[in-house]
Amino acid sequence: MARYLDSKCKLCRREGEKLFLKGEKCFTDKCAIERRSYPPGQHGQKKGRLSDYGVQLREKQKIRRIYGLFEKQFRIIYRHADRQRGVTGDNLLQMLESRLDNIVYLMGFGSSRAESRQIIRHNSILVNGKRVNIPSYIVTPGDTIEVDQKSREQLRIKSSLQSADNRGFPSWIEVDVKAMKGTYKNKPDRADLPATINESLVVELYSK
Known part of the structure; x- marks a missing residue:
């Protein structure tokens, strides 16, 4: 299986928020987001407007990176969530949280x-x-x-x-x-999970 070998802090900077990928470092002033809150790369500080597809893609990538999943793994979980009763987005997050x-x-x-x-x-x-x-x-x-x-x-x-x-x-x-x-004890309610995650964008992306 492929592995991500580059700096994990770059992933947080790319998504513009803490993904808590580096353990205790994320809770200190050494966190990359605290020092450089713009995306990595030579064009990182240039602000551009994302299309609707771009916004959906970024949200999907963010959730994937939070839980440390590759695309194939994430799609399998999404299909299972989509087949269950209830709201697909809520099912998706509950399955990810239950790993x-x-x-x-x-x-x-x-x-x-x-x-x-x-x-x-x-x-x-x-x-x-x-x-x-x-x-x-x-x-x-x-x-x-x-x-x-x-x-x-x-x-x-x-x-x-x-x-x-x-x-x-x-x-x-x-x-x-x-x-x-x-x-x-129980599966988390949506209100218990981070408000910075917008799972509905992922559902829109995969529903196309």
């Missing part, structure tokens, strides 16, 4: 979604007592996620969990910091 790598990140076991994927791949995460090493695994409400006993001494997990505890956890998950264990 195991995202839940591990929100629970503070990884400082970023990329690090959370690595932790999962290294067999450090248990779901309902069973080892799961698939980052795209869909967690269902009521599932319990915890760090494997052998991995609880890893400094990166301890540090990340402490930082997440200081910032606070979303209302739809419950975390026992000392036990390094959490519960996915």
